Amino acid sequence: MTMPAHAQLSVDRLWVDFEPGAAHRSDIVIRNESPDRYYITVTPSEITSPGTDQEARVEQADPEALGLLVTPNRLVVDPGGMRSIRVVALDETVTTDRIYRVKITPQVGELKSTVGESGKGIAIKVLAAYDILVTARPARAKPExxxxxxxxxxxxxxxxxxxxxxxxxxxxxxxxxxxxxxxxxxxxxxxxxxxxxxxxxxxxxxxxxxxxxxxxxxxxxxxxxxxxxxx
The missing domain is CATH 2.60.40 (Immunoglobulin-like)
Known part of the structure; x- marks a missing residue:
């Protein structure tokens, strides 16, 4: 017998936009509304050639090379808890947009199920990752x-x-x-x-x-x- 279990992890935004003249840092707030403890991995990537057939995700270990600092990369959120992820745009010399994705991937510990007198059963936890769009714009940004x-x-x-x-x-x-x-x-x-x-x-x-x-x-x-x- 299979029993579904519901995951309840939420973020306060799906788009972080570093607008001209605004601060180059922002926070993404994560809330755990489930009874489980979440172990979360945060992975930033730059999107090269966005919107074209050549679009690709590029990961860089060096934040300076990436142009984006995301911290922390790993965190634990207890049931009912709330944590924030700081995102900082490091490249202030851009003359055209730099586009990023920040992937927030949750995991939980071992699941247990006690179905029926025998205690046999399978519990399935469905977890969804979030893919946050980050746009770092030049000082004189102008879509035309x-x-x-x-x-x-x-x-x-x-x-x-x-x-x-x-x-x-x-x-x-x-x-x-x-x-x-x-x-x-x-x-x-x-x-x-x-x-x-x-x-x-x-x-x-x-x-x-x-x-x-x-x-x-x-x-x-x-x-x-x-x-x-x-x-």
Whole structure:
């Protein structure tokens, strides 16, 4: 007999954004809402060529070479406990974004199950790792999108030096207004999805018609409110 057990580890954010002019350090708060003690490993990696077919995760033992200091790398969180992970951007000379992922991987001790009189059974603990996005931006960060329509596609390029997020995209035909809000897609509209556009990225989107109206929500900084943009 198999009995599932629920893991309850939470983090207070999934995106750490080192914005221009802001402090180069931030804390990720971890909470253990389970009855188990968690043993946590923290692994930072730099993402090279983000958003392209050549994207790769690169780990560096030297924080200076990585450009990011993450501490501690290992920690223990008792039931009901809370701990924080300090993240510090070390490279203050960047002229374009440096992109990182910080993987937070929990483990627990040996599980026991006492099912029935025989005491036989199997307990399964499902643990999910968190992959925190960290964006280190230059002092004069500016995402700059250019948009063209080519061969029935909308082509979005970021020719700036910093990333931006496009989401809740809609392409609508006829007189339908492509409202980029909520989950319902109006009749006559196509869902275009979402993507973070890093510097140098190109995103090609097939359109239902050459004259389709396109609208996205755009969020450039973690602290900024989203705005609607028409392409």
């Amino acid at each position: 999108l250019t948009v063209t329509r080519e061969n029935g596609e909308l082509v979005i390029r970021n020719v700036g030096n910093s990333n931006t997020l496009l989401y809740e995209g809609r392409a609508c035909t006829g007189d339908t207004v492509p409202k980029a809000e909520g989950t319902a897609i109006p009749d006559g509209c196509t869902d275009l999805g979402a993507r973070r556009i890093y510097p140098g990225n190109e995103w090609k989107l097939p359109l239902p018609t050459a004259q389709a109206k396109v609208r996205f929500k755009q969020r450039s900084l973690a602290s900024s409110d989203p705005k609607e943009v028409d392409f």
